[in-house]
Amino acid sequence: MRAKRGETAGRFASVASVAPVAPAVLGLLLGLLALGPALGPGFVLRYDMVFVPDPPLTLPGEGFPRSVPSDLVVALLAQAVPAQVVQKAVLLGVFVLAASGAAALVPSDRLGPRLAAAAFYAWNTYLAQRLLLGQWALLLGVAALPWAVRAVVLGGRLRLVAALLPAAAGGFQAMLLSALTVLATAVTAPAGAVTRLRRTAEAGVVLGALSLPWLVPALLSGASTDPAGVTAFAARADGPFGTVGSLLSLGGVWNAHAVVPGQQGWWSASVRLVLAGVAVWGFVRLRGGPAGPGPAVATGMGSAVAGTSPAATAGVGPAVTGGPAPAVAGPGLAAVAGMGPAVAARAGLAVAAGAGLAVALAGAFAPGVLGGLIAWWPGFGPFRDGQLYLAPFALLQAVGLAGAVAGWHSRAVAAVAVAVPVLVLPTFALGAFGRLAAVDYPGEWRRVQAIVNADPAPGALLSLPWGAHRAFAWNGGRVVLDPATKMFARPVVWNDALVVGLPGGGRLRLAAESPRAARAEAALRAGPDLRARALAGLGIRYVLEQSNENKFYDGVVVFQGRELRLLRLSGSE
Template identity: 70%
Template sequence: MGGEWGETAKRFAPALLGLLFGLLALWPALGPGFVLRYDMVFVPDPPPMLPGEGFPRAVPSDLVVALLSRVVPEQVVQKVVLLGVFVLAASGAAALAPSRRLGPRLAAAAFYSWNAYLAQRLLLGQWALLLGVAGLPWAVRAVALGGRSRLVAALLPAAVGGFQAMLVAAPALLATAATAPVRVPATAAGGAATPAGRVRVRRVLEVALVMAVLSLPWLVPALSSRAATDPAGAWAFAARADGPLGTVGSLLSLGGIWNAHAVLPGQETWWSAIVRLLLAAVAVWGFARLPGSPARHGAGAVGPPRAGLAVAAVAGLAVALTGAFAPGVLGGLIGWWPGFGPLRDGQLYLAPFVLLQAVGLAAVVARWNSRAVTAVAVAVPVLVLPTFALGAFGRLSAVDYPDEWREVQAIVNADPAPGALLSLPWGAHRAFGWNDDRVILDPATKMFRRRVLWNDALLVGLPGGGRLRVAAEDPASAEVEAALGVEPGGRIAALSGLNVRYVLIHGGDNPFQIPGGDDSLHGATTVFRGPELRLLRLDAPS
């Protein structure tokens, strides 16, 4: 009985380590309320809504959250998802470790669930992307082992995450399918095509088909939308130096995000940058010394597919470097075809490189059967990025919406009359005092059972000063902007012509910002006025 308990403990130890790391990183975020930061916007009683006219960035993640919130409180849904990222990442990396011994598996689990890439993307609020990153090792393992049902199950986190999660996973999965060995005898000498080659082609096509089917919830609205992509995004979202070792050093040590506010406190110090770069060098060295073919460890277990991960890691690093040093190339591609738009944020494609380093560090630990080496390997990721703990020293914490948000939500959702809601001021982001002035996307975009019109154009600060404007993707933004720009006397009529039923004005830290101020909407009916929010109704002309 003791032996069985010991084996069970070893089996679940990486997942428990991931849970421990999640609790350490998210502790202030696990209290009552919501964690609201940049793209991470959860709202009370979210309505199940179909995607609008813009690019479907929150599809199907918002719908899944809305459906789960019908069963479990939405606050709990968010906290389970965030903790699940850590657990899934740690257990998946351990499953790809090149040894079944506990030490290497824990080393891989620790590194993959506590690194600069994960921390920066979490501080940017990209929880849906991180679902795909966390499930990536499981998906790679599924491709190496074979079996459609196994692959579908492993890709479910990425499918929920949506387009970024799927696109980040694609290079590693397709490269693994193309390079992983197959147990098929080769044809006789002189044959033009070997059975192994045909199996690889079939495997690549199968992986591509599974990914395409699971991507349909966001792929169909993306292809049918009128969304446009501004080539300026290639400059705005290019990887940047987040420490003293420059952009290349930042990317090699898994940092380099474009948003300076997503950098961990102290990450820019010399000691942190050098230790992280040395750790990356050790991990890459360990990965390079792995055998070319993945070793099998019994039924249902497989070592890391070395070639596939290497190809995907190099490809991701190349995309990030291209954006950093040749943004004009990406900008030209985006201008030629908007479908290249997702490449503008090249740093996010480092995910396979993160997994490669986790596997490489496990390979180094596997060379020594030492508890001391294992302890160091598990502790080093936390020691080199200690400020990821406790919600990145307070940058991630739970707050609750003031009551007036729920009151406005109830008024708008109870109205059966058709028409959109216009959210003002005319900008994508908000900062509220009750959220400690953290910047978040406008929560109104997710709270109402009707179309919300908002300005999804972005203003991105540049390293040398100044700001770069990335044009809105939703074509309706230009129509609303034109309506807001007419003379105050005709503004109500112009908005009514766009089928606007409500106008929600955020006050406080977000003053009303259209020419003429509140008086420019004279004639609208005020149906709610609170300390922060004012709701106007534009009655249909008689």
Template identity: 65%
Template structure:
């Protein structure tokens, strides 16, 4: 019985550690309401709607959330997803560690669930991407072990997350499938080629929900996004030092408080060095011929190197990426270079576990109690290096309820059976509401209504020198509406006939959601007006 309990504890300890780290990081976000920050936009009673005309970045993640919200409240879905990211990441990293010792597996679990990359992407609100990051260890493991059903199941988190989540998994999965030893009954190059092809087909099939709308959307990608989203220094060691420490995100507001200090940045660099050394020492067993072999070694090394290379290209040689994006908009997925560090974070997690295992396995190196304390400290190091990631990064992730007037507007619009889109104003992608503590968030109207929502997906990204880069809109319809709304724009229609409301009606707009006091559409019917929202319905011209 004691052996069974010990085996169960060994099996579930990494997941439990991930849950504890998730609670520590998300504590203010676990209260009543929704966490709204940058791209993290959850809404009450989300509707089931098809993707819009822009690039389908929220496909199929929004649909999955909407379906789950039919069973449990949407705010509970958000909290379960966020906690699930930590649990999945920690347990997956532990599963990749070849050592059977619990200590090294917990070291990998703690590091992969608590590092600068995960913290920065969470503060950007990119929960869908982090689903793929959390599932990455399981996908790599499945690609190394083989088996179509195993790989398909391991890729479900990335499939739910959508294109970015699948993107961070693709290189690691394909590289592992191509380089891992083939099963004994069918060794050789042919077996690896077949396994790689099967992996590509599985990922392609799981990508169809966003791939098909992307190909049909007519969305464009502005090469200026390469400069806007290039990795930047967030510490004293420059861009390269930031990337090696798994930081370097383009948005200065997505950094953890104190992350740029000499102490924090220096320790993260030291950990990176130890992790790389620990991973390299696993090379001797990469063919899996001995117990504890690591058949994924080459694949993960290739994926980590490729991700680090893409991140460096955006920062040091952006011309190449701009040329690729200009040649084919599909290359726009690599403009945010720091995003591709996920395999490098996983490599560091496994490498640190290897270093811890090396210490624990040294004969008579230290008493067992000292070894246990050393491993416990190693598990705690990620939290000690980034302590301000705790408690919602000191209040940056906090749950708040939606004001009642948002629910009232949602009821009115979704209760109207007449067709037509909703235009959200003011004409900008992001909002900062007082009831949300002034935290910047993507316009919630983009998720709230069961009809097409037109919003300005053009981005203005600030630069360290005070300048700004404008990244053009991807949605063709948004560009047309923007032209109608532009101050001083000529009235559309033949010979300038028709007013702005008429032009929007011809573009398929039925409702306009704006702020009280906005008199842009004075002749339109106001169907609701509250303290911060005004909903008007356009009428057809006589």
């Protein structure tokens, strides 16, 4: 009998030793599967995802600071390792951070429900579509969102700062998402009135401090936001159940090229919608307490399970799923015995998810309201892409799916729940079937970069053709933001106006946000004899254009390649 007990205790101890790292390992495996060819030699270049070799350490230029401080963080990391390695580490880190964070929120000491949450949060339509838009900086904040929620519940300023660092590195979109969810959690988590007020104030101070790198440049930029962007970036139907059905199943992105192949089919859309319903139902069940068989109280960056866990019953001590011995830290969690982080944060998650869904629906069905707010104050501009704010709803569904799985007490059900997110969205694998792939820059890009960066004379660089995006043959024809905006150790003037296709046909042009871009556009309309002089008067020293443009004659050709032509304007000497 003692031998049998020893074997049982050994099995539980083995499970307990694997549990802390299993969600992270699952996230890594899902990342490897999703990225596929994107992990090969070279850079992944798609829409907003622009990494360049030897990125310079530069301050933000004019216009809204969308790449602050993410570009600087990448440039700093690239001082130690090649930039392409930084990109692959960041992309894989999104999956690992998302999976482990979702699992850490689950109020159960059983591994199955935690892995179900990890798989769902690291493999869903929202994450896939945002990755196909190249919004890696946003996804840093999305991945760290469960850790931020958990930090608020547990309490402690340093814990919250650490949890928000990925979002802080990502910049304004990541921090706005985090602020929505963190503040909602702080206001609603169980605690006395004084504790709740103190926790909310601390969260606000931390969020404000970590937002300063992008907030200060934004306030000083003088950038404007076109209210028409609400219509351009409104959520759209990407399946048979309309815009509402798409949003409920975490889709509805505005860009048709960010839709995962095959996700529009009836089978995939139906299963994802049913899965969303099950997840919401499971989240509602969290009101009754933790889903696991024993009370779960989390500490540190993992979770420690105390009480009646199987391992403790077997005499081998509490089943540890990360962190030291079980304890309640600080004023967090309201010291409610038996309440896991997700249970304590359920009201905040519900509020944040509801608010995010409301913003997405407002953009789709009441664009005039958001457009009016943006016209009144450009600071409301970040709300024009409403589908972006579904991230808290995705986290709610991940935790809810774990709750539903825990109610079955079945390993088979847990295994199915882990596999279902991949099975209903299989074409997210292998770089969304080739939509994400690694390529290298042609040598002439590096030569132009070296020439411009070696010149100590001041002056900006103007990038042509006069449009924000490019589709290079060497990048497989994939659309990408002009890489010139990231390559040079001097200001780059480019056309940040966007042209967006509308669902019923036609195209909508949004006005440029950068005042300097608007002045450069006016100079480009001048006659051939005046154009170069007008641009030089704006402080532009170089013009980089594709070889087939040949618009400038009043300048010195510094470099001529098959694709690129670099000129130094004569009036800039």
